[in-house]
Structure formats: C-alpha cells, structure tokens
Amino acid sequence: MIHLIRNAIHEGLLNIRRKLGSFLITLLMVSLSFMVFDIFLIISWNLGTALKDEQENVGIEVFLSDNITEVQAVILADIVSGMEGVRSVYYVSPEEAEAVFRADLPEQADLLTLLGPQFHLPPSIQISLHPDYRTSEKVGALARTVSGMDGVEDIVYGKEYLPGLTRAVDILEKLVILAGLVLAVSLSLVVANTVRLAVARRALTVQIMSIVGAPGWFVKVPFLGEGLLTGVAGAAGSLLLTLAVSWMLSSSLPHDFLPGRWIMLVLILGASSGAAGSWIGMKSGIPKPRS
C-alpha cells in the first residue's frame, strides 16, 4: 500500500513535470486572481482595524452642572459605574478639564485667560463602555438614562457617526465573506477547467491505467494533487506578490499586511478551491476505458 501511495504521488509529480509550462501558466493565473482578493483583504483589514479603533473610543461624556460639588459628582460617578454596560467611569474636575484644554488646544489657551479667573470649564464624567455596548442603540439608551439624573447638564456621544460606523463594520465583514465565496467559486472553475484539460491530455494514460488494474483512487490522486497544489501554490504565490506590492507602497501609503490567521484563510481557500476544482474536473473529464 505504501508503494502504491508513493507511486500515485510520483505519478502526479511526473505529470506536472511533463507539462511544467502549462502548469506554471495556470499557477500564474490563479496567483493573479488571488492577488485581487489579497489586495481586497488588505484594504478590508486596514479599514476594519481603523473602524474598530474608532469603535474602541466610543464612550459617553457627561457634563455636570457648575454648582455640583466634587462629593456629589463622585457619588454620581459611582452610581453610573454600577450601570449595565459601563466598563469604567472617570471624573474630570474643572481644573483637570482646563489643563487638558490647554494641552490639547494650546493655540486657543488665550481664550480662557480672556474669560477671566471666574470662568471655569464644567466638571464631567467620562464613561467607557464594554465592547458589546458600543452600538448606537445601547449607547443611546444609556445616555438617555444618565441624562435624566440630577446634576447632569449635557451629554455628548457620537450619535451622528455611531450608527454609520456600526453599519460600515457590519457591511465590510459581509463583503469579505461574499468576495471570498465569489473567488472560491471562480477559482474552483479555473482549476476544474485546468484539470479537465489535463485529464483530456492524459486520456490514454487514464485508460491504460484502468485497464492494467489501477484502483480508481490511483488514477484520481495525481489530478487531485495537481488541483490542490495549483490552489495552495497559487494562493501562496499571490501572497508573495501582494507582499511585494505592499512593501513597495508602504512608504507612500502606510498600512498593515494581513495578519497570520488571514494568511491561513487565503491558503485554506486556495486548497479548498483547488480540491473542489479537481473534483469537478475529474467528474466530467475522466473517460471510461475502451478497447
């Protein structure tokens, strides 16, 4: 059995070596198709990361009345921190707010001097949320609850951009899945066609093998191997090409390359497209032996 498996693999490699030129052309075609997908994945990955970073910063800023004492503000912050979805609460005193204003907007610091020593920025509470509570509905619900509490003057959270942001992340994830499926189907068809051509080219070999007593799998393994190799090597080749393009563009267009698990996803997609393509190609291509 070991010799039989070894012979089947050897047969597959021999077939590739005999038609190396056409195999390399197919490989290039698959690599280029995958490259489009890789580039799309990189754009999605970087856009998704940026959107997630934005979502990470989603929180609620609660401005308090000028006449609230620090003790009352701390009690209020304590009540808010016990609410569902709240990860942490931070009290910003008027003095700290002024220091932050001066640090963040130094060119407008004179404004505070002009308004005089009797002007104070209002104290506030910054609410950080658990990741699951960063959707527009949940943030809005929490903001409405907090806004009804005594001592609360105003509430600020990204109500304008938050729904769009949530939708954008959602659409992006769906687009990646859709593009992956479309690519998998089209690559399966490319590989199927290649395998069908390979089967037609080797029709005599297939017939003779069957007549001299080769088991069905022995005849099929070389074609399956060729399809798998085309898929995996094509996907790997596309990653190398994309890496080169990414490296060339990195200075003018800063971005991250795909993370490890996405690279694995591309390789698995390549392998499964290759295997599916081989199966389709063999199903319609392998002739019955004749005399």
Added chain:
Amino acid sequence: MMITFGNVSRFYNNWPALESINLQVQPGEFLVVSGPSGAGKTTLFRHIWMGDLPSTGTVEVAGYRSDRIRKSDLPFLRRKLGIVFQDFRLLPERTVFDNVALPLQVAGTSPKAIRRRVFALLAEMELNHRRGSFPHELSGGEQQRVAIARAMVAHPVILLADEPTGNLDPEVSRMVIDLLIEINRSGTAVILATHDPRQVPAGTARFLYLERGRLVNPGVWDGYKQL
C-alpha cells in the same frame, strides 16, 4: 473454468453486438477468435475484462461474475489479465521501461521488485537495449513486443490479444504469433482475436468464429484452410 460465458447477449440500441454466447475457456488454453470486422470480437474481449457488461446472461472470469462484481473489484480482476491491442496503446511520454513497469506500479509493487521483473522480462523479449527508448523511436514490431511485455509483466493468468498483428508486416506478425504461442506454452491462457486465423498453426489452438455477434461452429477448428 477460467472464463465462462453463459448465454451472453449485449445490445446497443437494440442492435445485438453479441447474441446468445456460450463459451468456456480452460486454464492454459489457447483460443483463437476470428471473424470479419464488426463481428463482435472486441466486444467479447471487453466483456472478459469487464469494461462492458452483458445485457443478458453472465460472464465469469477468474472467479469474478459480471452480475455480482463491484466497481472496487475491477482492478483486482484486471490484474489477472494482460491485454494487447492492435494499436499497441503505449504511453508516448514514457520509456519502454516505464511502459512495461506500469501494471506493477499500479499494483503497489516495490521499486526494487519492479526493476528486477522488468529487466528480466525485457531481456527475455530481447528488448533490454531499448529500455530507455520512447515508443516513437521503436519499430512496429518492437512496439508490439513492448505491449506484450507490459501485458505479461504482472504474471497474468489470461492474455487477451486483440488483433495484435493488425498493424504489422507478415514477418513481424509471425514473430508476434510465435511469442504468443510461447507464452501459452509457459502456462498462460491466451485468447487471440484475429480476422486471419491462418496465422496460427493448426493444432496449437482452439478456433472460434464470430459472425454478427454469434458464435458460428464453436468447437475445435478443423477447417481453417477453407476460409
């Protein structure tokens, strides 16, 4: 019995390619099946290696019955048979050695055993000096000898030769027939399909005549000179 045809008929779109064939072949027998083109000789052979199955009746070959055989059994049946074709059917991209080694490779024989057996067989058939050649570099006679070597390499119990001399000149044809007789003498059953049974000396074989899918005058051939 090595081969038994029990009232076998095969129809293609109601056209009878074989009709009511009853035939038995004993181990080590030499059988010559003759008849004009389209008489059903090749269809008969296809039923022996079960590349085709009867419409009615049953074929039994080396213990495998056509009405019970599973797809997974076919390789095991075919490893007991050697098949030679009129057009040689050698794989053009493989050397003589690789062509002859193929049945052993697909049966999972070790590379060492393959080398030993193929070298011995090629030497026996005076083809050793050609083992690295490709089919297109050989003469017709050499190609047919390679095809016979491929058919014999796995020690089959039955050798099927379908018009093996059809593409050869008379002198080379005679050599091929002699080779088949020699193979038969070593104990392998040989079934030869030919449109010219006079190639085989009388007394060396049992002769059958097929016409329009029917066996005519089955039994020991005693009048081939009258053809």
